[in-house]
Amino acid sequence: MKINVxxxxxxxxxxxxxxxxxxxxxxxxxxxxxxxxxxxxxTADVKETSQVTGLKNISRDDSTSSSLSQDExxxxxxxxxxxxxxxxAVFEE
Amino acid sequence: MKLNELTxxxxxEGLKKKQFSSVELTKACIAQIKKHNREINAFITVCEEGxxxxxxxxxxxxxxxxxxxxxxxxxxIPIALKDLFSTKGIKTTAGSxxxxxxxxxxxxTVVEKLKAAGAVIIGKTNxxxxxxxxxxxxSDFGPTKNPWNKAYVPGGSSxxxxxxVATDMCLGATGTDTGGSIRTPASFCNVVGLKPTYxxxxxxxxxxxxxxxxxxxxxTKTVEDAALLLNVTAGNDSHDATxxxxxxxxxxxxxxxxxxxxxxxxxxxxxxxxxxxxxxxxIFQDLGAEIIDISLPHTEYAVACYYIIQPAEVSSNLxxxxxxxxxxxRQNFGEEAKRRIMLGxxxxxxxxxxxxxxxxxxxxxxxxEDFIKxxxxxxxxxxxxxxxxPWQLGTKADDPLKMYLxxxxxxxxxxxxxxxxxxxxGFSKEGLPIGMQILGxxxxxxxxxxxGYFYQETTGWHKQKPVMRVKKENG
Numbered sequence: 362m363k364i365n366v367x368x369x370x371x372x373x374x375x376x377x378x379x380x381x382x383x384x385x386x387x388x389x390x391x392x393x394x395x396x397x398x399x400x401x402x403x404t405a406d407v408k409e410t411s412q413v414t415g416l417k418n419i420s421r422d423d424s425t426s427s428s429l430s431q432d433e434x435x436x437x438x439x440x441x442x443x444x445x446x447x448x449x450a451v452f453e454e
Numbered sequence: 455m456k457l458n459e460l461t462x463x464x465x466x467e468g469l470k471k472k473q474f475s476s477v478e479l480t481k482a483c484i485a486q487i488k489k490h491n492r493e494i495n496a497f498i499t500v501c502e503e504g505x506x507x508x509x510x511x512x513x514x515x516x517x518x519x520x521x522x523x524x525x526x527x528x529x530x531i532p533i534a535l536k537d538l539f540s541t542k543g544i545k546t547t548a549g550s551x552x553x554x555x556x557x558x559x560x561x562x563t564v565v566e567k568l569k570a571a572g573a574v575i576i577g578k579t580n581x582x583x584x585x586x587x588x589x590x591x592x593s594d595f596g597p598t599k600n601p602w603n604k605a606y607v608p609g610g611s612s613x614x615x616x617x618x619v620a621t622d623m624c625l626g627a628t629g630t631d632t633g634g635s636i637r638t639p640a641s642f643c644n645v646v647g648l649k650p651t652y653x654x655x656x657x658x659x660x661x662x663x664x665x666x667x668x669x670x671x672x673x674t675k676t677v678e679d680a681a682l683l684l685n686v687t688a689g690n691d692s693h694d695a696t697x698x699x700x701x702x703x704x705x706x707x708x709x710x711x712x713x714x715x716x717x718x719x720x721x722x723x724x725x726x727x728x729x730x731x732x733x734x735x736x737i738f739q740d741l742g743a744e745i746i747d748i749s750l751p752h753t754e755y756a757v758a759c760y761y762i763i764q765p766a767e768v769s770s771n772l773x774x775x776x777x778x779x780x781x782x783x784r785q786n787f788g789e790e791a792k793r794r795i796m797l798g799x800x801x802x803x804x805x806x807x808x809x810x811x812x813x814x815x816x817x818x819x820x821x822x823e824d825f826i827k828x829x830x831x832x833x834x835x836x837x838x839x840x841x842x843x844p845w846q847l848g849t850k851a852d853d854p855l856k857m858y859l860x861x862x863x864x865x866x867x868x869x870x871x872x873x874x875x876x877x878x879x880g881f882s883k884e885g886l887p888i889g890m891q892i893l894g895x896x897x898x899x900x901x902x903x904x905x906g907y908f909y910q911e912t913t914g915w916h917k918q919k920p921v922m923r924v925k926k927e928n929g
Contacts, residue, residue: 364800373769373799374776375792376785385796391855392797396758399813402820409815410822412666412696413871413896414653419695433559437780448778 363390457482458622459919462531462679465625469516469530470523476516476530479625480509480574483532487577487623490922495598496617498537499545499578505532508574515572528686529572534618534627537578538585539565540659544575548661549583549593549611551786552775562659563691564628564670571686576624579614583788584772585630585663587611588638588860591851592790599847600642601920602886606844609642611635612673616643619673621922626674626683630660632667633760634839634864637876640673641839641889644878644918646906647673648680651896652871653698655684656691664767667760667868676916677877677906681705684899705900709907714742716905719832723753724863729838730890734879737912738836738905746832750824753866755817760865761858762801762814769798793854822870825895834905835893838863843882867893875902878915887918 366386370377377385431444440447457479460468468474484502491497512530516523523529537547540558542565547553561569569575582592590598590613598613600606601621608617612629616639619627629636631649640647648671655670662668670687674680688702718738720726727735739745772795777783787795801810828835841862850857867874872893879890892902910916 364796366796369796369800369803372803373795374773374784375787375795375799376783377792381789381792385793388793388854389797389800392761392858393800395855396762396810396814398758399755399762399817402752402755402817404813404816404820407816407819409812410818410869411815413822414696414698416653416696416698421692429559436559437556438778440778446778 363393456622458486460625461675462528462625462682463676465531476509476512476574477506479530480505480532480576483576483622483624486621490621490623493599493604494601494617494621495580495596496614496621496623497534497577498547498549498580498595498614501544501575501577504544505574505576512572512574526572527682528568531573531626532576532624533568533573534577534579534615534624535565535575536581536612536615536627536629538581538630538661539628540661541565541575541578544578546578546661547595549581549595550788550791551594552781554782556780558659560659563656563693564687565659567686579612579618579627581613582611582790584661584768584791585611585632585635586768586790586794588634588857589613589845589850590639591847592788594788597847600844600886601922602644603884605846606886607642607847609639609840609844612639615673616640616645616647619643619645619675620920626672626679628670628672630663631669631671631868632663633764633861633868636671636673637839637864637874637889637891640876641878642844642887644887644916644920645673645675646677646680646878646910646916647671647876647889648684648899649867649874650684650688650899651873652868653696654873654897654899655687656689656694656697658691658693662771664764665771666767667764669868677875677903677910678706678709680875681709681903700897703900705903708900709903711904712741713738713905713908716743716834716901717746717832718743719746719748719828719835721748721750721753721828721835721837723750724837726837729841730836731880734890734913735836737909741908748828748832748835750828750866752817752820752824756821756866756869757859757862759814759817759821760861760869762810763818763869765794765798766802766811767798768794769802790854818869821866825866825870825872829895833894833901834898837891837893839876839889839891843884843888844886863891872896873899873902875906877906877910879913880915
């Protein structure tokens with residue numbers, strides 16, 4: 362198999378069931394085998410295209426404008442002690 | 455004719471002449487939704503109360519006189535929005551359980567523009583969750599059914615928008631097209647679908663799928679209506695740095711100018727002559743267009759290129775859903791979203807980036823150059839939208855690669871960033887709609903509308919409507 366599903370799921374922070382792990386291993390390996398078709402193309406001196414607009418260094422005036430209120434920003438979260446988002450601890454005590 | 459069956463252009467005329475009000479028009483659409491949505495599953499949310507309130511407001515504005523109308527080009531027109539478009543105070547799910555209860559605190563730029571233009575937001579349409587799919591079956595809220603035959607898929611991912619327009623539940627609907635998600639459902643449901651040039655319409659506030667490919671467009675009953683909507687949605691937005699400061703012309707102005715002297719290319723790799731009726735090609739020739747055989751040599755690599763770049767960008771865009779600020783936990787992603795997150799994470803991971811992602815970005819350059827070279831010889835390219843007619847629900851659902859391969863004729867426009875207009879061009883032997891697309895160079899929408907309009911007026915395919923029957927309950 363081409364892909365270590367458990368490792369990739371960990372990188373993606375994506376909980377998978379054992380059934381999904383098994384299914385994805387096969388399906389993703391098939392897809393990866395297909396996309397390797399690109400190896401047939403000679404791209405030795407070809408530049409990469411990451412965007413198609415041709416626009417460069419788009420900036421705007423460094424000025425302030427209105428933004429969402431604290432209440433609006435917190436409206437979609439259940440856990441909001443003291444008007445803040447609650448996240449899991451990053452550092453151990 | 456019922457009011458909900460009108461085109462946008464017809465309804466604007468009727469509203470102007472005071473033949474009916476926006477409230478009556480909106481009520482007719484809501485009645486149609488109530489009658490058929492249960493079997494078609496085109497809408498996730500119907501905004502009955504809000505829409506009627508908005509319609510009443512537009513009727514009041516309309517009473518202020520015609521001078522007002524010029525500034526409010528869609529005054530009183532009921533429009534549906536794909537449920538990826540953020541709507542302030544209206545639930546926006548992206549078709550996913552992750553955002554089942556998400557209530558955006560702001561409107562997407564396009565929604566703001568439509569509202570400012572007087573449009574009435576009638577509801578939010580069903581879709582393959584996050585835009586991931588070609589059939590409409592990947593919605594976490596159940597698949598949309600093809601109104602022409604409910605055993606068949608309506609095409610995706612803008613499945614609900616296509617079915618809603620085809621069944622006259624609204625006058626027009628918005629969509630997004632990352633690899634064919636407007637053009638495929640438009641073709642499968644016999645409506646017109648526009649995928650504009652990348653950057654022509656702002657992506658701000660529209661839930662992102664693959665940011666270098668996402669194009670914001672719409673599905674309508676006619677080509678003229680597609681032009682009317684683009685007049686409102688197109689243009690620079692300081693919230694989206696990929697929208698150039700480029701004038702938005704009145705896209706309806708030259709729509710009836712004819713196609714004499716236009717050069718139409720048929721790419722040999724797209725199998726055009728097998729997929730599109732020779733009489734259709736003759737229609738163009740008869741009115742003075744020149745048909746030229748061309749080649750887009752890297753076509754066979756397009757699906758592979760697309761299914762590296764797109765999942766890579768998907769995995770990055772969906773990384774923001776952490777269940778903390780909004781939405782629920784990551785295990786609530788549906789199967790297709792999980793598959794794409796996995797695929798993208800893998801191809802972007804250390805040691806694999808060069809072999810997959812970098813390679814795909816290089817092949818993207820070659821695909822783009824194919825089009826640039828072709829447009830030195832021709833004005834537009836004619837191509838099928840889908841390699842097959844609509845398929846039966848469930849037949850490709852367990853084989854993702856097979857589903858991906860159905861995007862072969864649509865992903866190229868997204869990789870190259872060019873516009874494409876899908877128009878109805880007939881029916882399969884099973885009686886299901888087929889569409890073709892007209893692809894032009896970047897910012898050539900005006901030309902596409904001209905050709906599409908002429909084809910539509912000559913053939914009249916778009917006028918055919920699915921026969922809708924209501925099953926009796928308890929019967």
